[in-house]
Amino acid sequence: MKAVEVENLTFSYDLEVNAIDGVSFSIESGSYTTVIGHNGSGKSTLAKLIAGLLEKKSGKITIDGFELNEENLREIRNRVGIVFQNPDNQFIGSTVRDDIAFGLENHCVPREEMDDIINRYAEQVRMTKYLDHEPTLLSGGQKQRVAIAGILAMKPDILIFDEATSMLDPKGKDEIKRVIRDLHRESSMTIISITHDIEEVTTADNVVAMYKGKVAMCGTPEQFFADPSQVRKIHLELPFAMQMEEELAKQGLKLDRTITMEGLVEQLCR
Amino acid sequence: MGNVTLGRYIPLDSPVHRLDPRSKILAMIMMLVAIFFPSGWIGYAILFAVVSFMIILSKLSFGFIWKSMKPMLVMLLFLLVINILVIHTGPVLATIGPVTIYTDAIMQTLYIVVRLLLMIMITTCVTATTKPLDMTLGIEDLLQPFEKIGVPSHEIAMLISIALRFIPDLIDETNRIIKAQASRGVDLKEGKIMERIMAILSLIVPLFVSAFQRAEDLANAMEARGYQPGERRTRYKVLKFKTGDYVLLACSAALVVCMIWLAYFR
Amino acid sequence: MPIKFEHVSHTYGEGTPFCYNALNDVNLELKEGKFTAIIGQTGSGKSTLIQHLNALLLPTAGTVYVLDRKITAGHQPKKLKSLRQDVGLVFQFPEYQLFEETVLKDVAFGPKNFGASEEEANQKARAALRKTGLDAEYEERSPLELSGGQKRRVAIAGILAMDPKILVLDEPTAGLDPQGAAKMMELFDSLNREGKTVLMVTHDMEQVFRYCDEVVVLENGKQKIQMDVKSFFKDPELCRQLHILPPALIRMKEMLEKKGFEFDEDIMDLRSFSKEVARQVKKNG
Numbered sequence: 001m002k003a004v005e006v007e008n009l010t011f012s013y014d015l016e017v018n019a020i021d022g023v024s025f026s027i028e029s030g031s032y033t034t035v036i037g038h039n040g041s042g043k044s045t046l047a048k049l050i051a052g053l054l055e056k057k058s059g060k061i062t063i064d065g066f067e068l069n070e071e072n073l074r075e076i077r078n079r080v081g082i083v084f085q086n087p088d089n090q091f092i093g094s095t096v097r098d099d100i101a102f103g104l105e106n107h108c109v110p111r112e113e114m115d116d117i118i119n120r121y122a123e124q125v126r127m128t129k130y131l132d133h134e135p136t137l138l139s140g141g142q143k144q145r146v147a148i149a150g151i152l153a154m155k156p157d158i159l160i161f162d163e164a165t166s167m168l169d170p171k172g173k174d175e176i177k178r179v180i181r182d183l184h185r186e187s188s189m190t191i192i193s194i195t196h197d198i199e200e201v202t203t204a205d206n207v208v209a210m211y212k213g214k215v216a217m218c219g220t221p222e223q224f225f226a227d228p229s230q231v232r233k234i235h236l237e238l239p240f241a242m243q244m245e246e247e248l249a250k251q252g253l254k255l256d257r258t259i260t261m262e263g264l265v266e267q268l269c270r
Numbered sequence: 271m272g273n274v275t276l277g278r279y280i281p282l283d284s285p286v287h288r289l290d291p292r293s294k295i296l297a298m299i300m301m302l303v304a305i306f307f308p309s310g311w312i313g314y315a316i317l318f319a320v321v322s323f324m325i326i327l328s329k330l331s332f333g334f335i336w337k338s339m340k341p342m343l344v345m346l347l348f349l350l351v352i353n354i355l356v357i358h359t360g361p362v363l364a365t366i367g368p369v370t371i372y373t374d375a376i377m378q379t380l381y382i383v384v385r386l387l388l389m390i391m392i393t394t395c396v397t398a399t400t401k402p403l404d405m406t407l408g409i410e411d412l413l414q415p416f417e418k419i420g421v422p423s424h425e426i427a428m429l430i431s432i433a434l435r436f437i438p439d440l441i442d443e444t445n446r447i448i449k450a451q452a453s454r455g456v457d458l459k460e461g462k463i464m465e466r467i468m469a470i471l472s473l474i475v476p477l478f479v480s481a482f483q484r485a486e487d488l489a490n491a492m493e494a495r496g497y498q499p500g501e502r503r504t505r506y507k508v509l510k511f512k513t514g515d516y517v518l519l520a521c522s523a524a525l526v527v528c529m530i531w532l533a534y535f536r
Numbered sequence: 537m538p539i540k541f542e543h544v545s546h547t548y549g550e551g552t553p554f555c556y557n558a559l560n561d562v563n564l565e566l567k568e569g570k571f572t573a574i575i576g577q578t579g580s581g582k583s584t585l586i587q588h589l590n591a592l593l594l595p596t597a598g599t600v601y602v603l604d605r606k607i608t609a610g611h612q613p614k615k616l617k618s619l620r621q622d623v624g625l626v627f628q629f630p631e632y633q634l635f636e637e638t639v640l641k642d643v644a645f646g647p648k649n650f651g652a653s654e655e656e657a658n659q660k661a662r663a664a665l666r667k668t669g670l671d672a673e674y675e676e677r678s679p680l681e682l683s684g685g686q687k688r689r690v691a692i693a694g695i696l697a698m699d700p701k702i703l704v705l706d707e708p709t710a711g712l713d714p715q716g717a718a719k720m721m722e723l724f725d726s727l728n729r730e731g732k733t734v735l736m737v738t739h740d741m742e743q744v745f746r747y748c749d750e751v752v753v754l755e756n757g758k759q760k761i762q763m764d765v766k767s768f769f770k771d772p773e774l775c776r777q778l779h780i781l782p783p784a785l786i787r788m789k790e791m792l793e794k795k796g797f798e799f800d801e802d803i804m805d806l807r808s809f810s811k812e813v814a815r816q817v818k819k820n821g
Contacts, residue, residue: 039685039713053490074496082494089487092495094403094435101506106496108504136438139578150495166711169578170739170781196713237714240784247810253817261788268817269795449592450633453625454694455617455649465649472645475635479680 002062003029003158003190004050009059011049018057019045021213027206029064029157032184032191034201037210038235043194044085046210047162050192051082064157078107081156085163087143091135096127096146099135103154121149125179141172148179158190159183166196198239202259209234225259280398285514286328287399291408293515298396300522305388309532314384320525321391328399338394342386350379402434407507425499436484440477447476538702538733539566539589544598545609545757546584558584560757561598566735566750571728573744573765574737576754577779582737583628585754586704589735590623591616603701621650624700628707631687634679639665639690642679646698657697664697665690668723685716692720696727703727705736709743721747745769745783745804753778770801785809 004027011020020042027033037043048054050061052073061068063076084090093099100118109117122128125145135143144164151159161180165173177200184191193200201207207224209217211234217224225231228238228246238246241264245255255267286294304317325335353375360374400408410427417423448458451472458469497503541564548556559581566572574582587593588600591613600607603622607613627633636642643661644654652660665674668689674682679690692708705724709717717740725747728734738744744751744765751768753761755778761768768774772790775782782790785806789799797816803809 037713039716040683048490051494053493077494077496080494084487084491084494086487088439089484090491092432092435092488092492094401094431098403098506102492102497103495105503105506106498106501108502111504111506111508114504114506135435147491154495171577171779198714235713235715237718240788244788244806244810244813247806248814251811251814253814261784261791264788265791265795268792268797268813446627447633449587450627450630452592453590453620453627454633454646454698455620457617457649468645472633472635476632479635480632 001029001064002026003031003064004192005060005062006046006050007060007062009046009049009061010057011045011054012057013045017213019213020049020056023059023210023213023215025208025215025218027190027192027208029190030188031205032180032203033193033206033208034204035192035194035208035210036196036198036201036236037216041210041234042213043210044162047082047160047192047194050158051080051160052076053082078154079156080158080160081151081154082160082162083144083147083151083164085166087140087147087167088135090147091143095132095134096122096138097131099146100150100153103150107154117153121153124152125149139172140168141175144168144172144176145179148176152183156189158192161191161193161195163194163196198237202239209236211235221259222257226257278398279401280330280334282329282399284327284329284399286324286395288512288514289399289518290509290511290515291400291404292411292509293511293518294396294400295405295408295412297518297522298392300519300526301392302389304522304526304529305385305392307529307533309529313529313532314388316528317388317525318384320521321388321395324395325391328395330395330398334398335391335394338390339387342390346379346383346386349382350375353379403431403507404509406431406434407509411509422500428499432488439484440481443480444473444477447473447480538568538603539735540564540601541585541588541759542599542601544588544595544600546581546588546593547596550596558757559588559595562754562757562759564752564759564762566733566752568733569728569731570749571725571734571747572736572750572752573748574735574752574754575739575741575744575780576760580754581757582754583706584757586625586706586735586737589702589704590620590625592625617650621698622700623702623704624695624698625704626692626695626706626708628710629688630691630695630708631684633691633694634687637678638676639670639679639682640675642690643693643697646694650698660697660699661693664693667696667727668693669719685712688712688716688720692723700732702733702735705734707737707739709738709740717743741769741775741780741783745785766802766804769804 006026007024009020009023010018012018023046035043035046045054049056050063052068063079066072066075068076091099092102097118100121101114104114104117118131119128122131125148127142127145127149130138130142138146165176168176180191180193183189193204195201201224202221204221207217207219207221208215209224216234217230225238225242228242231238239259241258241261244264245258248255255264258264258267301317301321307313325332354369354371357375357378358372360372360377363371363373363376365371397405406427409430410423413421413423413426451469456469456472461469541562544559544562545557546559548558562585574585576582584593588595588607589602591607594607594613595609597609599609602619605613605615605619634642636645640658640661643664644657647657647660648654662675670686670689670693674686679687682690695703703724708724709720712720721743724734724736736748748765750764751761752759760778769782769786772782772786785804789809792813793799797813799809799812803812
């Protein structure tokens with residue numbers, strides 16, 4: 001079953017240049033997919049289109065078999081949750097508790113059920129201790145965890161992280177990556193992570209690489225990294241293991257392609 | 271900005287803090303009305319006693335009230351001077367040089383001072399004991415009956431609570447931009463008129479740009495979490511009247527009646 | 537010696553209930569012409585520290601020496617404006633400070649504030665724009681309609697146009713894609729080679745490892761470590777104690793050492809490291 005199917009999608013902000021230009025790809029239900037690309041490649045725009053926050057110019061987006069259109073918009077938004085980049089600008093409530101409740105209120109969840117739900121998801125992102133804290137007292141990583149709890153409480157099938165770690169310090173980045181990993185392991189949710197982090201790509205099931213509004217590559221990380229020159233061509237860097245593998249090849253030591261440091265060490269010690 | 275006390279919430283635990291914001295807002299309105307009846311010094315004495323009692327009950331210090339009052343002092347002094355120059359009725363109190371001071375001038379000023387003091391005490395007592403969000407919930411509920419005549423009470427409350435939520439962020443942002451431009455040689459305190467205008471522009475334009483960015487992000491975040499203005503939603507926080515609230519409302523109503531009696535039927 | 541901190545402390549909101557001690561008895565000396573990284577966790581005092589360099593913040597105790605100025609707690613310093621010209625401070629996400637109608641005007645804004653004539657300022661602005669890789673076609677465009685990465689470059693050009701002797705950068709590559717970040721770092725590196733003293737607050741150890749000469753580690757408002765980059769990364773244990781993830785090369789070295797490889801401490805670049813690995817693999821295999 002496909003969670004997301006995008007066919008020939010086109011979008012433009014200013015009617016001149018297409019920010020998304022004839023894009024087609026699909027994402028398997030329950031998979032963890034990274035969307036990678038240079039600044040301005042259209043990856044965040046793509047995320048907003050899938051979440052139904054922007055209106056396409058042409059093409060087709062299908063979510064869980066529902067075509068995204070005016071009629072289905074509500075349904076689609078219920079199925080797709082999105083966590084944005086800036087931790088400050090998506091904290092709506094005045095406390096952690098209120099912020100998680102915000103989405104529940106919109107979904108007309110009866111008040112009596114809210115506390116249970118809030119506690120459950122606060123616990124999942126390890127924010128139970130901070131339920132009555134105001135956002136000014138929280139770190140960036142904590143605010144992003146609250147945003148995740150707020151989205152999870154709405155029980156989406158598809159969860160998009162739109163560069164959700166890019167404004168965080170290393171500690172915050174680790175916290176969020178850990179939450180994402182746990183979610184992927186413990187739930188059947190489809191996870192789409194928009195990122196700059198090439199090392200994150202190596203841990204995903206699938207990669208969609210964007211370049212200047214088009215899909216440059218779509219497949220497994222191994223397929224993506226099979227041709228290093230292609231990766232460089234779309235303005236991306238190689239993971240450290242591959243950089244080293246290239247250097248070793250120059251020294252006359254040929255190894256099998258490997259994208260993780262562990263894989264490299266294993267080959268070297270054989 | 272750290273020195274502003276008027277309208278600031280002080281997190282304490284007191285019986286007044288625990289009251290329902292709706293009853294506090296209603297009581298505040300009633301008391302503010304009560305002040306404006308010409309109930310004479312006895313009336314003011316009663317009001318003063320009641321309000322002081324509320325402040326003690328709310329565990330706020332009178333020093334805090336005094337701080338709120340301070341910014342008004344210049345204005346009051348100015349008022350006193352005007353009154354002395356303009357009001358020439360009542361017995362003469364004193365003559366200093368060419369200026370003759372009449373008792374009515376002093377009395378008139380004193381009336382205003384007392385009223386203003388009472389107003390500040392009452393409003394501070396409410397704003398300092400009610401969380402901004404609870405305040406908006408209270409306002410939303412109180413405006414509910416007016417929804418029939420087209421007052422969008424929920425939207426108003428949402429607007430106020432979001433504004434309150436982002437005020438600290440905007441203050442931070444402003445400070446950051448001031449510093450960034452100071453690093454580029456902007457001097458807000460000196461310079462020719464043109465330079466001053468540029469300096470102010472260099473703050474205002476970035477502030478607007480970032481505020482719009484924020485608004486867009488926020489709109490996206492709200493929409494993504496299913497918010498649709500004008501549509502029905504449930505509410506997590508519900509306000510409940512307790513005994514204290516009824517007592518407060520009854521006392522406030524009694525106070526208004528008392529002031530009317532003192533002013534017109536005595 | 538361009539920068540020296542002597543027993544510098546900074547307390548925000550002194551005498552209020554919100555009083556907060558951001559810097560606590562910092563002693564620091566930075567030599568001319570170095571590229572220094574300032575690292576530490578969020579809240580360790582990095583931003584407070586760098587704002588002392590151009591007197592946006594004044595020490596609440598101690599003395600800061602910058603170039604030939606002396607800023608002592610309790611004394612209102614003179615010649616503030618010229619200090620701000622000599623120490624170019626680039627804030628985090630500097631694209632938010634753009635406000636002029638055109639890119640050229642925005643970049644020339646700094647030099648003009650410091651008394652340059654229109655012509656002179658434009659000339660400096662053009663030179664700075666070229667350095668950041670923006671050619672003439674950008675000059676007349678509105679800075680607000682550029683892409684995020686371009687805006688960042690315009691903002692940095694705005695500081696470079698002031699021709700500062702010391703360049704202070706607060707996470708200058710945050711939010712940029714790897715290639716944009718690498719280009720930016722190359723720019724700072726070349727400025728440093730031209731003789732500018734550069735200080736950079738960063739969380740990115742790969743950048744520190746690759747470009748910087750010295751590391752200053754702050755922890756809870758105290759300066760914990762100051763040493764040259766090579767010695768700093770020689771001991772991955774030290775990084776771990778400071779909750780810092782060592783650069784990939786160092787981690788790789790450590791992993792291989794556990795498997796019996798042996799490396800000279802001074803191997804710090806990928807090429808010579810790979811060479812050594814290949815040699816040892818061939819010898820044993």
